[in-house]
Amino acid sequence: MAELFRILAAFLALYMQRITPGAPKLQPLVSPPTATATRTATFTPTPTATFTVPPTKTPTATATTRPTAAVSYADPVGFAVVGVPPAQKLPAAFLVYPLVRSSATQDTTIELMNLSSTLVTLQCFYVQGTTCNEIGFWVSLTGQQPIAWKVRTGVGGTGRRVAPPFTGDGELKCAVVPNTSDVSSYNTVQGRAIVSDTAAQTIGYSAIAFRRLSSGDFTGEIALDGVAYEMCPDRLHFQVLASQTGADSEMILVPCSQDLVNQLPSGTNIQLAVINEFENRMSGATSVKCFNRINFSSIPSLRRSSVGTDTAHLIVYGTDVPVVGLVIDRFKVPGTGATSTSSNEPNLEGGRSAVVHLP
Amino acid sequence: MNRVGYFAARVALWGALCALLAGPAVAAAPPAQKLPSALLVYPLIEADAVGGDTRIELVNLTGASQQVQCFYVYGDTCSEIGFFLALTPYQPMSWFATQGLSDISTGSSAPPFVGAGELKCAVTPPESATELSAHNTIQGRATVFRADGKTVSYGAVGFQRLNPGPYTGEIQLNGSSYAQCPDKLHFDVFADQPTGTPPTASELILLTCSQDLVLQAAKTITVQLLVVNEFEQTVSLASKVTCFGRHTLGELGGPLERTMLGSETAHLIVRGSEGPLLGLVIDDVPFAGQRGTAGNEPSFQGGRSATVLLP
Numbered sequence A: 001m002a003e004l005f006r007i008l009a010a011f012l013a014l015y016m017q018r019i020t021p022g023a024p025k026l027q028p029l030v031s032p033p034t035a036t037a038t039r040t041a042t043f044t045p046t047p048t049a050t051f052t053v054p055p056t057k058t059p060t061a062t063a064t065t066r067p068t069a070a071v072s073y074a075d076p077v078g079f080a081v082v083g084v085p086p087a088q089k090l091p092a093a094f095l096v097y098p099l100v101r102s103s104a105t106q107d108t109t110i111e112l113m114n115l116s117s118t119l120v121t122l123q124c125f126y127v128q129g130t131t132c133n134e135i136g137f138w139v140s141l142t143g144q145q146p147i148a149w150k151v152r153t154g155v156g157g158t159g160r161r162v163a164p165p166f167t168g169d170g171e172l173k174c175a176v177v178p179n180t181s182d183v184s185s186y187n188t189v190q191g192r193a194i195v196s197d198t199a200a201q202t203i204g205y206s207a208i209a210f211r212r213l214s215s216g217d218f219t220g221e222i223a224l225d226g227v228a229y230e231m232c233p234d235r236l237h238f239q240v241l242a243s244q245t246g247a248d249s250e251m252i253l254v255p256c257s258q259d260l261v262n263q264l265p266s267g268t269n270i271q272l273a274v275i276n277e278f279e280n281r282m283s284g285a286t287s288v289k290c291f292n293r294i295n296f297s298s299i300p301s302l303r304r305s306s307v308g309t310d311t312a313h314l315i316v317y318g319t320d321v322p323v324v325g326l327v328i329d330r331f332k333v334p335g336t337g338a339t340s341t342s343s344n345e346p347n348l349e350g351g352r353s354a355v356v357h358l359p
Numbered sequence B: 001m002n003r004v005g006y007f008a009a010r011v012a013l014w015g016a017l018c019a020l021l022a023g024p025a026v027a028a029a030p031p032a033q034k035l036p037s038a039l040l041v042y043p044l045i046e047a048d049a050v051g052g053d054t055r056i057e058l059v060n061l062t063g064a065s066q067q068v069q070c071f072y073v074y075g076d077t078c079s080e081i082g083f084f085l086a087l088t089p090y091q092p093m094s095w096f097a098t099q100g101l102s103d104i105s106t107g108s109s110a111p112p113f114v115g116a117g118e119l120k121c122a123v124t125p126p127e128s129a130t131e132l133s134a135h136n137t138i139q140g141r142a143t144v145f146r147a148d149g150k151t152v153s154y155g156a157v158g159f160q161r162l163n164p165g166p167y168t169g170e171i172q173l174n175g176s177s178y179a180q181c182p183d184k185l186h187f188d189v190f191a192d193q194p195t196g197t198p199p200t201a202s203e204l205i206l207l208t209c210s211q212d213l214v215l216q217a218a219k220t221i222t223v224q225l226l227v228v229n230e231f232e233q234t235v236s237l238a239s240k241v242t243c244f245g246r247h248t249l250g251e252l253g254g255p256l257e258r259t260m261l262g263s264e265t266a267h268l269i270v271r272g273s274e275g276p277l278l279g280l281v282i283d284d285v286p287f288a289g290q291r292g293t294a295g296n297e298p299s300f301q302g303g304r305s306a307t308v309l310l311p
Helices: A002-019 A032-042 A046-050 B003-022
Strands: A094-102 A106-114 A120-128 A134-141 A146-150 A168-177 A189-197 A202-206 A208-210 A221-224 A232-241 A250-255 A268-276 A281-288 A292-295 A311-318 A323-332 A339-344 A347-352 A354-357 B039-047 B053-060 B066-074 B080-087 B092-096 B101-103 B108-110 B115-123 B138-145 B151-155 B157-159 B170-173 B181-190 B203-208 B220-229 B234-242 B244-248 B265-272 B277-287 B290-296 B299-304 B306-309
Touching: A094 A189, A094 A202, A094 A250, A094 A323, A106 A134, A106 B181, A106 B265, A146 B265, A168 A189, A189 B181, A189 B277, A189 B290, A202 A339, A202 B277, A232 A323, A232 A339, A232 B053, A232 B138, A250 A281, A250 A311, A281 A292, A311 A323, A311 B053, A311 B092, A339 B138, A339 B151, A339 B290, B039 B053, B039 B138, B039 B151, B039 B203, B039 B277, B053 B080, B080 B108, B115 B138, B115 B244, B181 B277, B181 B290, B203 B234, B203 B265, B265 B277
Parallel strands: A202 B290, B151 B290
Antiparallel strands: A094 A106, A094 A168, A094 A208, A106 A146, A106 A189, A120 A134, A120 A168, A189 A202, A221 A354, A232 A311, A232 A347, A250 A292, A250 A323, A268 A281, A268 A311, A323 A339, B039 B115, B039 B157, B053 B092, B053 B138, B066 B080, B066 B115, B101 B108, B138 B151, B170 B306, B181 B265, B181 B299, B203 B244, B203 B277, B220 B234, B220 B265, B234 B244, B277 B290
């Protein structure tokens, strides 16, 4: 009987091993209970050691950023796709709003939403697009609570001040500071922003979200490395409208790596691949320091006269540091000529490591 | 062997057999977005005879040619119009719903569409290409605009293929073959202000995740709505949807109006009782005495299985 039981247990253990990708090899079985305990213990603690290192106060944000992908002449940007991009629209731990804008004629409504039933605290930073300086603040959300505020005043719909006032163009980053080290305490929020102006042109977009992947303490060093947090996208794919007279779209780019402790921007060159509807391919280039707004008309390969078709497939690749971004589509409505403005969020492909240091 | 030992051995044997037959356990998970996908759902296509139209965009994210089978589904009748598209490597493609598309060089064609409804597009790789990389290849978005320039743009909801296999027309959104449908949709919405200056009325568009376009059998689903205001006060509502539903937030009940809600924004949680749903909110945003519109795509939580049958 004992022999039969041992054979069955070994059979079950082998089956479990087969359906668990990457699980470590099981130890030889002595008895069924021992075999189960051994397997459980072997694959939980492995990643812990890699991200409990205290945050370094040195500008290491660009250390891991050189593309590791092989050169590929078949690829539109010249490098083979590597890594896994961050999945979007899921409860997340780190949000990046690539465009926050406020002026005499424009304002942005920031929305944050707690998707969990517990209290969530967030550390947020506006980053000025012109100076790359940050303004930090804290936000608390009760279970399932939504919150919204106007960037220009920092005041929410309930009349309470939520954030400091912000004027100009820039970005916003918010990181969940959890009460426990569990992954479920991190992945709790989602956000979006609505940029309005006095001409009734409105842009609504979702914040780019990164999930925490393994448990651990929050240290202020957001390692977007595919172990602690999801990686940054290797490249961004936009389907854009080519620039035309009176309808000039814009691209906003923000580098993924950022050192807000030492206020060191991690600039990068940007490679652009443009494919038109006839599969003709062109390239272009620009650069970004900590925030860049680029009119399509300033990039020859994005003008209608160069593209040759109304729409183009635009692939954006940061050569030194991965980037995130947003396009503001502008076009004239056929027939009436009214101006139409809308947001255009990228599709994400591949993944590359980046680090954000928060003070 | 005593009786207890015999019983334990039988239980262990049956357990092993059941585990083998059931295969790997599938955890309920929502579909990850903004990634190369195998099935796209555009929750709102709208076109009229007075200048309103939708620019539909589809892009091939790979270096291989793709064949795509698409279906418009009318919101009022739930009937479908199917067509095929071909995309060369990395090719972007766009067309206006009212005008359709005809490309004799690739064989792509899309019929004109007038009305309101949805669009579904599935990647149909050749029979010999069963690997995942042959399925997860496309992404899409749509820009719905009116003659006065009011515009709503959104990314199509993408479902990735999760296991290799041939395309059969039966799209199992079960977390094994394809990614599951989301169990809950989370929106951050502006409260309606029907008496405000200017008056505003955001809209909620919902569609059923399961769809039988072979038998054109539309199913009605009860919708549970949970509204949480900025003070964490919670109110529930209910509605129904048959293939495609469209309501202003005010039509769903008073709690989504500013005067009753008590805060400017609300967390709206949507769940279908008999099956999962997909959806979109059209934000009607007041600013400086004017109204602007913007697409408001939901965040997803949890996963539930659904099936889409394509003819």
